[in-house]
Amino acid sequence: MGAHFDSRVIPENVLKCMRPEDRKDLGVATASERDEKIAGREEAAEQKVVENYLRLHGFLPSTADMIRTVAKVGYYIHLNDTRKNPLLLDLLILHRDGRYLQIEMKVRDKFQPGQTELIEQGFGKLAWSAAQAIEFIKEWLECCSGS
Numbered sequence: 001m002g003a004h005f006d007s008r009v010i011p012e013n014v015l016k017c018m019r020p021e022d023r024k025d026l027g028v029a030t031a032s033e034r035d036e037k038i039a040g041r042e043e044a045a046e047q048k049v050v051e052n053y054l055r056l057h058g059f060l061p062s063t064a065d066m067i068r069t070v071a072k073v074g075y076y077i078h079l080n081d082t083r084k085n086p087l088l089l090d091l092l093i094l095h096r097d098g099r100y101l102q103i104e105m106k107v108r109d110k111f112q113p114g115q116t117e118l119i120e121q122g123f124g125k126l127a128w129s130a131a132q133a134i135e136f137i138k139e140w141l142e143c144c145s146g147s
Contacts, residue, residue, distance in 0.1 A: 042107040049130035
C-alpha cells in the first residue's frame, strides 16, 4: 500500500511559495494566515461580550428589525467589515440624548488605515479587551448622567 499524503502537513517554506488560491483549495494556510484567523475569532468574541453588556444596559442594535423598537437608552452599530464602510471604528454607540462613543476593539496590534488617527484625534477609544471597552462605556454613561 502506498504512503498517504496529508495535504494539511506542508512545510511553512512551501506554503509561503504557494498561491493563496491553491492554499485555500487545499485547506491549508501559512502561520501568519492562521494567526490572523485566530485573532479575528478572538476579537469577535470580545466584541460579542461588549454587545451583550450594551443590551443589558438598555441599548439595542441599530438594525432594520430593532430600530422599530424604542431603545431604553440608545442604539449601537457594530461594523463587521470596516474596510467596506466609511471610516468608523468597530462599535458606534448612540445615546438617546445625542452623545456618541466609538470604540475600536483589538486583540492584536493591527489597524486599518485611519483607525489610529481617529483614536489619536479623540474621536474614539481603543480597547484591548471586552473589560476595557465596558469600562469606557461605564465612564461615558456616568459622565453626563447627573449622578
